[in-house]
Ligand SMILES: O=C([O-])CC(=O)C(=O)O
């Protein structure tokens with residue numbers, strides 16, 4: 293493994309120590325500057341003649357790289373082009389990504405990354421990160437030793453079983469940790485050498501993948517039960533030994549494993565599950581912003597959640613925690629949130645085996661009190677009985693917020709909060725343009741995937757993105773600067789409150805629940821500050837920071853994609 297070393301000079305300058313020369317240096321994406329190597333560096337590193345004459349700047353290179361991405365029409369081709377850039381020159385990749393974040397986030401991340409994961413074995417070019425399979429049992433320590441850099445602070449780990457709302461994509465799921473970490477670098481400034489995407493590739497039950505001759509993954513049915521837990525335990529302990537300062541983000545596990553893995557290792561190493569906890573914080577932020585716009589406090593809202601998977605349960609938990617903080621308790625607390633799975637409202641006269649659903653199951657008496665004793669308790673019946681002020685979707689089923697339901701919400705509430713959060717775009721519970729039409733432009737919308745602004749009357753409505761990308765980079769950055777030993781629920785509450793507070797007066801007036809993605813880096817810094825404070829207050833920070841010290845600590849931890857002068861190591 294290789295150290296990444298920057299030296300500070302007496303005059304305040306900084307230099308990067310580079311262990312490569314010549315063609316090998318040009319082939320290394322962390323050190324490569326392409327045409328921007330200076331004449332002096334070309335001599336010092338044996339690059340003379342290997343580059344064309346003109347000495348470029350990162351700005352000019354960024355224009356060239358962006359031009360070549362724009363020329364491609366198919367988003368998947370843009371994804372492939374950007375991945376190739378990332379594999380060639382990471383500094384330039386992040387410069388381009390940051391300069392065009394609104395345009396390129398939907399390529400590097402949701403929704404295009406979903407298509408890339410589905411096609412992964414067919415578009416694969418070059419490995420990135422680590423792949424751990426059952427064949428590595430007993431020697432995961434050694435495998436982690438092969439990671440290219442030794443001071444990793446952040447891992448995103450997936451077992452690929454529930455990639456976005458697309459299900460089991462086997463080894464193709466690797467696109468998700470890579471995309472999430474690209475956002476960590478772009479939004480939170482975590483240096484690429486400090487990040488490590490990891491695929492816990494324990495096989496797949498996706499028959500089409502198993503039958504595909506080009507499939508790149510571990511070609512077996514999924515490992516399950518004690519063998520899965522044992523392999524994951526070995527991985528977690530190996531991570532602790534190899535990267536003792538690292539935080540782990542669990543991503544896109546299917547519900548059962550998602551909760552078990554999170555609970556089992558929460559105290560072993562600082563870790564969180566983005567789909568359970570990050571998604572919850574973004575949903576809560578949308579609810580809090582909605583309350584700011586409508587003036588109806590959260591404690592007086594009636595909230596319905598469709599979808600009781602990892603995200604749905606996580607959202608219900610965090611909203612409940614916020615309501616408890618606001619003083620709600622007992623039956624009023626239970627009644628504030630109604631959860632539905634594919635069988636309808638969760639009520640205890642139904643057989644519900646899943647312990648996580650039981651946390652939000654209503655007593656039959658409560659359902660009866662709302663006129664939901666007999667007959668269907670599907671979403672239409674629940675909306676007509678409860679007249680909810682907010683409707684959130686994590687069902688993974690497109691079209692599950694149809695016209696009659698949205699119209700019923702709009703008839704009962706002047707400004708209903710409606711968040712179809714399932715990803716990618718094709719799986720959204722409703723399309724924003726429809727929701728806006730059906731509610732005469734009154735809906736307060738947040739969607740999991742990005743959607744274009746919708747013209748309505750004489751205005752254009754920007755659709756806020758209810759995506760955990762507004763949360764996880766700030767949580768990770770705040771946890772890292774405060775050296776949090778655990779990631780607590782209060783840190784997610786703080787993140788949600790801060791995200792809601794970052795929605796400005798202009799957006800509130802326009803009925804937008806979330807800031808523009810163009811402000812992702814600024815919002816991330818703000819969220820990180822609140823998370824660092826919450827970590828300190830929860831007593832989990834090994835480096836508790838005073839409020840006054842937090843901004844400088846965050847700024848010092850953030851990398852800007854620009855080239856440093858180089859010196860041979
Ligand atoms: O990746 C995203 O866009 C949000 C997310 O975590 C998911 O849908 O699983």
Ligand SMILES: [Mg+2]
Nearest residue numbers: 456543544567
């Ligand atoms: Mg996810």
